[in-house]
Amino acid sequence: MIGYVTLGTNDIVRAAAFYDSLLGEVGATRLMDTETFIVWAKPAGLPGLSITKPFDENSATVGNGVMVALAVESKEEVDALYRKAMELGARDEGEPGPRGDNFYAGYFRDLDGNKLNAYFMG
Numbered sequence: 001m002i003g004y005v006t007l008g009t010n011d012i013v014r015a016a017a018f019y020d021s022l023l024g025e026v027g028a029t030r031l032m033d034t035e036t037f038i039v040w041a042k043p044a045g046l047p048g049l050s051i052t053k054p055f056d057e058n059s060a061t062v063g064n065g066v067m068v069a070l071a072v073e074s075k076e077e078v079d080a081l082y083r084k085a086m087e088l089g090a091r092d093e094g095e096p097g098p099r100g101d102n103f104y105a106g107y108f109r110d111l112d113g114n115k116l117n118a119y120f121m122g
Helices: 012-024 075-087
Strands: 004-008 029-033 037-041 048-052 067-071 091-098 103-109 115-121
Touching (some): 012 037, 075 091, 075 103, 091 115
Parallel strands (some): 004 048
Antiparallel strands (some): 029 037, 103 115
16 A cells, blocks of 8 residues: 655655664665765665655645554653654654553653654554
8 A cells, every 4th residue: 555655845855864863773774875866765675765856846845634654563662752852953743752552652752743653552
């Protein structure tokens, strides 16, 4: 179903450094890398996350109600990924914690304002 999710950025160098460090926390590496488009995945063939400068050359903007959910393998990994995002300059959108039965998540916005969460079910 989902091959990858793409987020827009107005500063690909800054965004690439953010995601190299953030996604490196969960073992993701760059799968594709061009001047205007980068994809991370773990391993290749599973759904990935990409950033891009918009093709139409207009400014990238944040989608209202759009969020990328990053599945991890434990509550501790949720906590670690959220902390890493905060270290990298992300904005808090909800500290890690339980959200209903069997769902644990932390929410944040990247440097361009895109909303993400790290979550664990179990």
